[in-house]
Structures are given as C-alpha cells and as structure tokens.
Amino acid sequence: MxxxxxxxxxxxxxxxxxxxxxxxxxxxxxxxxxxxxxxxxxxxxxxxxxxxxxxxxxxxxxxxxxxxxxxxxxxxxxxxxxxxRLGRSASPTSAPTGTIRTSPADVASAVAQTFEKRDDVRSASYRASEDRGTEIIEIRLRIPAETDVAELNESCRRAAADITAALPGQEVLPRFLLQVEQPARPQ
Structure with missing residues (x-):
C-alpha cells in the first residue's frame, strides 16, 4: 500500500x-x-x-x-x-539490435522452484509486487521444524544475490519469509 x-x-x-x-x-x-x-x-x-x-x-x-x-x-x-504487480522492464545490457526484457515475477518463480526442489523445504511460493514505493520479490518458504535454518539462511542470501544479478539496473528488494511448521509431537 x-x-x-x-x-x-x-x-x-x-x-x-x-x-x-x-x-x-x-x-x-x-x-x-x-x-x-x-x-x-x-x-x-x-x-x-x-x-x-x-x-x-x-x-x-x-x-x-x-x-x-x-x-x-x-x-x-x-x-x-x-x-x-511488477512488469517487464528493459535490461541495461540491451543493444541497439534488440531489447532484452526481464520480469521480476519470472525470476521470483525460478527462485521459488529452485527452493521447492530442496529436501528441507515443504513448499515455496512467490510474489513480485510494489509495496509503498519499493519493488519487492517475496519468496515464502514453508519448512519443517528440524531444518537447519543457518544453512537455509545462507541459501537465501545467495538467492538474493542471484536476484540482484538477474535484474541489473532494477531496484528490486528480495524478501524471504520462513514459515516453520510445528515440530511433530512424540506419541
């Protein structure tokens, strides 16, 4: 808003x-x-x-x-x-012979799909939108309670750097939200 x-x-x-x-x-x-x-x-x-x-x-x-x-x-x-919603924008690497257009939503989708393939992530969803004048890519990860959060946090940092590299010249803020499930109760 x-x-x-x-x-x-x-x-x-x-x-x-x-x-x-x-x-x-x-x-x-x-x-x-x-x-x-x-x-x-x-x-x-x-x-x-x-x-x-x-x-x-x-x-x-x-x-x-x-x-x-x-x-x-x-x-x-x-x-x-x-x-x-964030739309496609021209990449600064475009040449006079053609324009390269990138979509933050496509990048967010690729990042979410990559995280979803991990064993320590139950599901991954994404959203690319503008929030109070700031362009945001939000990746929401649902993880089990046993997940090594430090390792996942490092993966999120690498993914944030990849997002920045994939969208040169765009001021897009990556945001990762971790939703930790409740631990299984012993029976």
Missing part, C-alpha cells in the same frame, strides 16, 4: 472513530443522565428522528442510505485491495 492510501485509510479511520466515539459518549451519557449528554440532546431535533420511521418515503431513505454506504464501503475495499 502506498503512502497516499495509508494516509487516506488513517483519516477515514480517525473520522469514523470520532463519530462512533461521540455517539457512544452521547448514548452512555444519556443513560447515566450526564449534563453534557443532555445538552447535546437539546440540539438534536427529537421530533424529526422520532417521526422518521413513520414518513411515507422512509423506505426510499433506507434504500438510498444503504446504496450510498455500500458504494462507500466498496470504494474503500477497492482502494485497499489493489496490489501493483
């Missing part, structure tokens, strides 16, 4: 917290018969809210409110779901 989306989410969250916090204060204050809550209640047109459900167009009001809040919810979800 980029900084703009993160800032937008924080602002929306702050506004919702203020609205719901204020409503909670008001409702609890009315229940406890606190003077500030009573003063807030004096500003609210109680007749309007009491008669709202008896109005002829109440169903229309509910439908419009549901559509507007539903669209706002879908907008927020849509903004937060997008993940920028």
């Amino acid at each position: 980029n900084r703009g989306k993160a800032s937008f989410d924080r602002i929306v969250t702050l506004l919702l917290a203020l609205v719901f916090g204020g409503l909670a204060f008001w409702m609890i204050g009315l229940r406890l018969d606190l003077a500030p809550a009573q003063r807030i209640g004096d500003y609210v047109n109680k007749d309007f809210w009491a008669e709202l459900s008896t109005r002829d167009n109440y169903d229309t009001i509910l439908v419009i409110a549901a559509v507007v809040t539903g669209l706002l919810g879908l907008l927020l979800v849509g903004i937060n779901i997008e993940r920028k």
Whole structure:
C-alpha cells in the first residue's frame, strides 16, 4: 500500500472513530443522565428522528442510505485491495539490435522452484509486487521444524544475490519469509 492510501485509510479511520466515539459518549451519557449528554440532546431535533420511521418515503431513505454506504464501503475495499504487480522492464545490457526484457515475477518463480526442489523445504511460493514505493520479490518458504535454518539462511542470501544479478539496473528488494511448521509431537 502506498503512502497516499495509508494516509487516506488513517483519516477515514480517525473520522469514523470520532463519530462512533461521540455517539457512544452521547448514548452512555444519556443513560447515566450526564449534563453534557443532555445538552447535546437539546440540539438534536427529537421530533424529526422520532417521526422518521413513520414518513411515507422512509423506505426510499433506507434504500438510498444503504446504496450510498455500500458504494462507500466498496470504494474503500477497492482502494485497499489493489496490489501493483511488477512488469517487464528493459535490461541495461540491451543493444541497439534488440531489447532484452526481464520480469521480476519470472525470476521470483525460478527462485521459488529452485527452493521447492530442496529436501528441507515443504513448499515455496512467490510474489513480485510494489509495496509503498519499493519493488519487492517475496519468496515464502514453508519448512519443517528440524531444518537447519543457518544453512537455509545462507541459501537465501545467495538467492538474493542471484536476484540482484538477474535484474541489473532494477531496484528490486528480495524478501524471504520462513514459515516453520510445528515440530511433530512424540506419541
């Protein structure tokens, strides 16, 4: 998620917290018969809210409110779901006779397949995306608890160097996530 989306989410969250916090204060204050809550209640047109459900167009009001809040919810979800995938880019080793294009996703796939062939790795998955303005190749390795993590860590360092060598001129950050399974329980 980029900084703009993160800032937008924080602002929306702050506004919702203020609205719901204020409503909670008001409702609890009315229940406890606190003077500030009573003063807030004096500003609210109680007749309007009491008669709202008896109005002829109440169903229309509910439908419009549901559509507007539903669209706002879908907008927020849509903004937060997008993940920028890394595309092919021209290699600096290209010549005037032809362009060499490399894809970080292809490189990540090759690295994941190489790790998957190891006996000490149960599964390997990859993702090549942009996270907060940084291009990232993420390799997720699921390993048994008995795995020699120091040896696997060294393999990850070599793979990170290979990724950097395979993508010259690209600022791609390799990230390796190790998911260690729980050890088998003795029976």
